[in-house]
Amino acid sequence: MSGFARGxxxxxxxxxxxxxxxxxxxxxxxxxxxxxxxxxxxxLLGFAAGVLNVMRAAGVVRERKLND
Amino acid sequence: xxxxxxxxxxxxxxxxxxxNASIAFTNSAAFMLAAVVLLTVxxxxxxxxxxxxxxxxxxxxxxxxxxxxxxxxxxxxxxxMRFFPFVFTLFMxxxxxxxxxxxxxxxxxxxxxxITAALALTVFLIVLTYGLVRHGLHFFNxxxxxxxxxxxxxxxxxIEILSFVSRPISHSVxxxxxMLAGHIALQVFAGxxxxxxxxxxxxxWVGGVLPFAMIVAxxxxxxxxxxxxxxxxxxxxxxxxxxxxxPGH
Numbered sequence: 001m002s003g004f005a006r007g008x009x010x011x012x013x014x015x016x017x018x019x020x021x022x023x024x025x026x027x028x029x030x031x032x033x034x035x036x037x038x039x040x041x042x043x044l045l046g047f048a049a050g051v052l053n054v055m056r057a058a059g060v061v062r063e064r065k066l067n068d
Numbered sequence: 069x070x071x072x073x074x075x076x077x078x079x080x081x082x083x084x085x086x087x088n089a090s091i092a093f094t095n096s097a098a099f100m101l102a103a104v105v106l107l108t109v110x111x112x113x114x115x116x117x118x119x120x121x122x123x124x125x126x127x128x129x130x131x132x133x134x135x136x137x138x139x140x141x142x143x144x145x146x147x148x149m150r151f152f153p154f155v156f157t158l159f160m161x162x163x164x165x166x167x168x169x170x171x172x173x174x175x176x177x178x179x180x181x182x183i184t185a186a187l188a189l190t191v192f193l194i195v196l197t198y199g200l201v202r203h204g205l206h207f208f209n210x211x212x213x214x215x216x217x218x219x220x221x222x223x224x225x226x227i228e229i230l231s232f233v234s235r236p237i238s239h240s241v242x243x244x245x246x247m248l249a250g251h252i253a254l255q256v257f258a259g260x261x262x263x264x265x266x267x268x269x270x271x272x273w274v275g276g277v278l279p280f281a282m283i284v285a286x287x288x289x290x291x292x293x294x295x296x297x298x299x300x301x302x303x304x305x306x307x308x309x310x311x312x313x314x315p316g317h
Binding site for chain 2: 002005008009012013015016017019020021024042045046048049050052053056
């Protein structure tokens with residue numbers, strides 16, 4: 001995989017996490033009328049999820065597994 | 069000259085209205101149909117006359133089969149092969165559409181996020197459905213890592229769920245953005261030639277050789293990107309399917 005493709009993959013992982021967190025936070029704020037708390041909490045959680053995505057994609061952290 | 073104009077969806081055959089939205093056979097649909105027809109003809113043509121010493125067409129089909137089968141087997145294991153028809157279809161469909169986009173005047177279907185998002189969501193729903201059917205509620209253990217102190221467990225679970233939900237976004241945006249950026253770059257450099265020629269006259273047309281050389285180089289790069297992004301899309305599908313298939317491998 002070329003450097004460009006790799007960089008693009010990692011950045012899109014981070015952005016996706018933050019975007020999903022922001023979207024969920026915004027929707028919760030709207031539906032439950034708890035602005036700005038939903039946004040604050042879920043944006044931070046989304047950022048953490050994005051970082052987790054990046055670390056998984058880079059192979060720093062192992063993929064999630066089902067434990068049975 | 070407008071670099072975005074090439075991505076415009078045009079109605080070719082209007083089919084009526086559904087509520088306020090007009091339904092039509094668009095240029096996007098036409099290229100998807102062309103891709104499906106081409107692939108069907110290619111694979112049927114390659115497999116009707118099977119020979120021990122394969123013809124050129126047959127060995128091309130065998131190569132694609134082996135390529136996808138290897139990719140699926142190495143990421144999702146033997147059991148992943150039950151998803152082979154799905155992954156093969158997805159890979160060939162995306163690859164053909166990417167390559168179609170490189171033909172001058174052709175419409176590049178995969179540079180529309182609605183297409184890539186629909187494909188990525190299909191993968192997401194298949195992973196979710198298959199995981200739930202196969203493992204039942206046990207599938208949700210995916211979000212509960214072992215050996216995490218109970219105090220921070222709720223937060224970790226929330227992060228894991230968000231990470232899971234964000235997958236279709238990064239999955240679709242990567243393909244879409246790569247295709248979009250490549251085609252805009254090509255269009256912009258092509259615009260330079262026209263701009264040079266019309267403003268500087270003869271000297272400009274000669275100078276246009278430079279952006280033209282750039283286009284040739286970019287086109288070669290785009291060919292690589294078209295293949296690479298189809299591959300990345302397919303291999304991520306395999307990785308996601310692996311989650312649904314394998315309980316703690």
